[in-house]
Amino acid sequence: MKAYNLDDTIAAVATPVGESGIGIVRISGKDALAVADRVFRGKRKGRVSACPSHTLHYGWIVEDPEQAGPRPEQFIDEVILTVMRAPASYTREDSVEINCHGGIVALRNVLELVLKNGCRLAEPGEFTKRAFLNGRIDLTQSEAVLDIIRAKTDSALKSGARQLGGVLSRQLNSVRQALIEVLAELEAQIDFPEEELGLFNAAAASSKLQSAHRRITEIRQGVKLGKILREGVRAVICGKPNVGKSSFLNALLKEERSIVTPIAGTTRDTIEEVLDIKGIPVRIADTAGIIEPRDLVERKAVARARECIADADIVLLVLDASRALDARDVALIRRLRHKKTIAVVNKIDLARRLRRDRLKGAFAAVVEVSAKKLTNIRAVEDAIAGLVFKGSVPAGESMLTVSLRHGEDLGKAQKFIAEACNSVDNKSSAAEFIAQDIRDAVLCIDEVLGRRFSEDVLERIFREFCIGK
Ligand SMILES: Nc1nc2c(ncn2[C@@H]2O[C@H](COP(=O)(O)OP(=O)(O)OP(=O)(O)O)[C@@H](O)[C@H]2O)c(=O)[nH]1
Ligand SMILES: [Mg+2]
Structure with a gap:
């Protein structure tokens, strides 16, 4: 697995190219505030890096703010700068957003200056990727960000917002928790087979596994609906x-x-x-x-x-x-x-x-x-x-934009759970095998939540994003 580099400071234009009232240059990383110091001359005295989190500052972007009395022709743009300190930011890193005038040249010049002063141009989706890698959101929530950006109807938007709000994560985590409980009981039995601890209650385990299976079915029904809402x-x-x-x-x-x-x-x-x-x-x-x-x-x-x-x-x-x-x-x-x-x-x-x-x-x-x-x-x-x-769009719990990726992993998880459940009911395999099935099911769920991830999957997900998100 690639070691993800979170040490450098990234920057990008976060708004669409074209003429608009405001355009935003976004900076995130440990040097974000230092970079802001190097390019921003506030109306009030003092450095950005000394300002408290979640404050707005009016001023100018200039080549060299330290220089005594820069002439107006050296000013690049009149801006409002937002300071958000880690961890209370989108990426959980120190972040600065510069609200510039939304012209192509103004934005490009501000971005270039920021890049010259210690930032690297962000890759598509890198801000959201950092939010994920820094543990603020899980993978399903990262994907929801994209769903929200792309939503073409109110229902699609609502569905994306629910997923970003963590509805899917909570549902999956609770299924995961139930599986872990059964697993713990099984493992206790494997470790202490002679002791009549009564730790493993087959009927209770079977009912927990059935309920997990049922809940995943409900989530998977959202797969089809989610695909329709997205595409x-x-x-x-x-x-x-x-x-x-x-x-x-x-x-x-x-x-x-x-x-x-x-x-x-x-x-x-x-x-x-x-x-x-x-x-x-x-x-x-x-x-x-x-x-x-x-x-x-x-x-x-x-x-x-x-x-x-x-x-x-x-x-x-x-x-x-x-x-x-x-x-x-x-x-x-x-x-x-x-x-x-x-x-x-x-x-x-x-x-x-x-x-x-x-x-x-x-x-x-x-x-x-x-x-x-x-x-x-x-x-x-x-x-x-x-x-x-077969009716109108239901606005219930099931209406989540579950992507195809989730659909496949959840399908696999269900197979493992069904297998485990079957073995528990028929006492047909050893506890070790049942435990392995449950472990595999948990791994599939972890895959969806991004508790486990491969570079490939991350690559695929974040490639879809635009630069600056
Ligand atoms: N009375 C009446 N005329 C209609 C109605 N709908 C379309 N028309 C007329 O039917 C003619 C053809 O309409 P179009 O919509 O061009 O038909 P089309 O199927 O797209 O035709 P093509 O593109 O040539 O295959 C026009 O003169 C329309 O005004 C309708 O509901 N009632
Ligand atoms: Mg026609």
Whole structure:
């Protein structure tokens, strides 16, 4: 395992590049306050390093603050500087945040000056990595930071915040604790087999193991949900030309995103947008309705539409209520029979020719709408959410953004627990083997919490972060 270097002082711009009111240069490490002394000239006399923790200081970033009376042209930026002393900071190290003006040049110059005065440029996620290595948060909480940054809907944000708040850590720690208790009893029995201490109560152990298994099942259910909240579901709108696919996308988006005309074959390429449907980020694509491509562009559009349908979690097949189903509709319906498909029967404001009974049994749901008059669009959203969650997003304990990594480790932990439980119930293996299974289960849980970690795993997690976080 690599020895993680926590001895140097890191710095980075923590805000996005571009013009903004404020931009922040963040510094963390044992020299953070000394570095601040070397670049900051406060309005009030005195060094930053002599200031108490959690104080704000107004002043200027200058090349050489010690020099008597630097001229204004030597001033780099007018700033507010925040001092946070270890351990009461994000990283648990001495930290300084410099609130500069948010221009690219101002920020770059301040950062360069800070780097020249004893800092190293931070790697992506290094501030959060330090928070983890210094023991302020565990690995699940570190990952939650990323979930919060990336959240695209309120539910995703809430879920990330719960995980950062330690809900998942507490649940896992309590399962871990229960396993350790059983393990201790088993080990006592292994160490003192002759003594009738009555230390190992098989029934009690079995019930503890079962309960641990059950609790991990609940946590794992959050895996699927968490993945949905983070990555969203993919939906695709397809159907024959001119049935109103683009109109329907616009109705869902409540804006004119896709071009709508009475001419068949208007949409010649796939258009993708993200919608928030009851907290689920839904990536939705409008496809070209072309069936017989006339040129290369249209041939490519058809290929793209097919790919989109193949990748989609949910297909929205738009049908025209004012026309009877024809062979092409039937062929499309047949092609979609392996997908989760919602039939969106559009143009119900017109005289009806499409027979309802022809659609029976072929779809996960059938919803009748008018994209033009915006009738019943909500019902489609309900149907989508229904397919994803079989109800709306629950806001309960289980709603945690458990990543795929956790899913795998927790699955392994469960296998070991089941094995151990089985052996206890059937008295089928020696105490040593049962103890080993429980130890392995604990190791898997430790992996998720980051009590044990490999450089690889850390690398993978923090690589996803932006610089400055
Ligand atoms: N009456 C009525 N007309 C509609 C409705 N939805 C769409 N239309 C009309 O149908 C025509 C085609 O609409 P589009 O949304 O471009 O259809 P599309 O399926 O995207 O067509 P392509 O991109 O060519 O495949 C336009 O003239 C729309 O105004 C509806 O609910 N009622
Ligand atoms: Mg279209």
